[in-house]
Amino acid sequence: MHHDIVIIGAGIAGLSAASELARLRGTGRGICVLEAENAVAQHTSARSAQQLIPSYGPEPVLELTRWSIAALAEASADLPSPLVWPSPxxxxxxxxxxxxxxxxxxxxxxxxxxxxxxxxxxxxxxxxxxxxxxGAAVRSDATALLAWHRRRAESAGVAVRTGFRVTGARRAGSTWELLPAATSPGTEPDDVVRAGTVVNAAGAWAEHVGSLLGGAPQGLxxxxxxxxxxxxxxxxxxxxxxxxxxxxxxxxxxxxxxxxxxxxxxxxxxxxxxxxxxxxxxxxxxxxxxxxxxxxxxxxxxxxxxxxERASDVPVCGWDPAADGVFWLAGQGGYGFQTSAAMAAAAAEQIVTGGVGGWLTPETVAALQPERAA
Ligand SMILES: Cc1cc2nc3c(=O)[nH]c(=O)nc-3n(C[C@H](O)[C@H](O)[C@H](O)COP(=O)(O)OP(=O)(O)OC[C@H]3O[C@@H](n4cnc5c(N)ncnc54)[C@H](O)[C@@H]3O)c2cc1C
Missing domain, CATH: 3.30.9.10 (D-Amino Acid Oxidase, subunit A, domain 2)
Structure with a gap:
């Protein structure tokens, strides 16, 4: 199966990126989220304090958090229950x-x-x-927020596929081939997923997934x-x-x-x-x-x-400098929910248009970029 974009990982990073990519492209068709577990959000995204705090974290995180809270509050206006609410x-x-x-x-x-x-x-x-x-801090319901992103993505045509752990990757021309574990040793997996762009949103496994893709080490x-x-x-x-x-x-x-x-x-x-x-x-x-x-x-x-976390304590959101078609969306540390809307928007914009507009400061955009290969 060939997709334009495959996102590896269905936590808050992967699902919010899928929902935002679908919105920006006007369709979710051609986008697939691959999740190793048999259900989405089984790891860190199910284990947080669900608080979004605009004064918590280094400066780029603060900017991403302010933007995310405003975006989630705005999106809440059209929903029966708000995605975030005041929680000092x-x-x-x-x-x-x-x-x-x-x-x-x-x-x-x-x-x-x-x-x-x-x-x-x-x-x-x-x-x-x-x-x-x-007093500007807010709380979210992580389950409801994840479900909202998933609904938004799937209703636009995004495919969410659980039970697919990417264990290998190789290039075939300009296409990435993502491989699950072989059913028996020494055999070729019969279920290869192909994509032009791969988004690495694999949470704690992002460094490992990046290495499968030949990406530059990020020190996650x-x-x-x-x-x-x-x-x-x-x-x-x-x-x-x-x-x-x-x-x-x-x-x-x-x-x-x-x-x-x-x-x-x-x-x-x-x-x-x-x-x-x-x-x-x-x-x-x-x-x-x-x-x-x-x-x-x-x-x-x-x-x-x-x-x-990365050493800088700032998440990574950008194209890998070494591996063609590989995009990093990782290293959210203790800020994965509070930065999620801005990170998803910054990722979608870079993937769809090739750049990030002036809604983030140049300092934040620079701080989000992946480390270069040694
Ligand atoms: C105790 C605690 C409290 C926290 N409190 C807050 C808070 O109040 N506010 C806040 O903003 N943040 C908080 N955080 C941080 C926040 O939970 C994380 O930043 C966020 O959940 C990370 O999301 P993620 O999608 O990157 O990772 P994950 O949710 O871990 O998702 C990654 C997904 O990738 C999948 N995956 C991995 N490898 C592969 C593979 N090879 N193939 C396919 N799929 C793969 C995994 O199965 C997983 O589902 C807290 C964290 C903890 C532990």
Whole structure:
């Protein structure tokens, strides 16, 4: 089967790119999303905190986030339920830590005001002497957002194919041939997918997929982070802000179940279906108990996800300098949802028109470009 564009990976990166490519081209026909698992979004995109924070991340990420929030809010106007809704974000810590972790212009808060807003913080935690509030932060429902992109893509004619793990790739003239695992060793797979352009949106596996395609190494590193949905003896109000320690040692936010909690670790890992280490969830609960008066009565769900970063902490969105027809859409780290709309739009524009217009600063466009081969 030959396609104009094949996207490898059906997480938020791959599905949002498919939906945006279909919109920009006026049709999804000729576009195929290949997903290794038997269902879409089984990996990091199913394991996030679902928060979009315009003050969180390096400068290019902040610009992509502001743009994405505005685009998702605008798209929500035509939908029965919004894709994003207000959900303030509070960073608490020493004045120096808060200043280092936040952008200028955020509303500053004294320790007294912080404890009035977040009475669950332990009053004896002397390090929380100040805070900054990002009132422009929003929450999304990852499942609903992914489903919206998929619906938008498929209704325009995009094919989403699950259960196809790309294990090899080769060039035949100007065409890429993408190969699944051979059914028996030494035989040619009978199910080769052909494409003019291949978009590498393989999340934690993007470096590996890039190497199959002969692409330039991007230094993408998957980093483990464990989180849990816990029940509380006293509910937090739904409008309570997400609260993060400025040193990113823990964070929590309200959830219909009780609270979502994490210690915010970044532990290097191979690409895999990451699972919590033994004892990790108990340690996470102990950390939250150490810093807050939240009384956790049970764990509804716990998980580990891989945030995959480049050394610059800025995602990669551009043509590979070494491999013809290979486009990188990876390295979203902890910003994959908050940058998704802008990343998808920047990817679609580069693929369809060959450039990105003036809606992103030249600095951000430059920061998104792939590393060149050594
Ligand atoms: C605990 C935690 C909290 C987070 N909180 C937030 C947050 O609040 N806000 C935010 O913006 N971001 C957050 N993130 C980050 C965000 O979840 C990720 O940046 C985002 O999900 C990455 O999406 P992706 O599509 O690149 O990767 P994935 O969702 O992992 O998708 C990649 C897909 O590629 C497929 N694939 C891989 N190799 C192949 C192959 N060879 N052939 C075919 N398919 C293949 C995989 O099966 C997978 O489905 C968080 C992450 C974690 C772990």
């Amino acid at each position: 974000f509070v960073v608490a810590g020493s004045p120096a830590d808060v200043a280092a972790e936040t952008v200028p212009g955020l509303r500053r808060m004294s320790g007294t005001d912080l404890f009035a807003l977040c009475p669950e913080l332990r009053a004896d935690a002397a390090r929380y002497r100040t805070a900054a509030v990002d 590193q998957p980093l483990r982070r464990t989180a849990a949905l816990v029940r509380l003896d006293t509910a937090m109000p739904a409008e309570h802000p997400m609260v993060m320690d400025a040193a990113e040692h823990w964070y929590y936010r309200p959830d219909p179940v009780g609270a979502m909690i994490s210690v915010g670790e970044s532990e290097p890992s191979e690409a895999c279906d990451a699972q919590p280490h033994p004892g990790a969830v108990e340690r996470l609960i102990a950390t939250i108990h150490e810093h807050t008066e939240l009384r956790i009565t049970g764990v509804a769900k716990a998980w580990t996800g891989l945030r995959t």
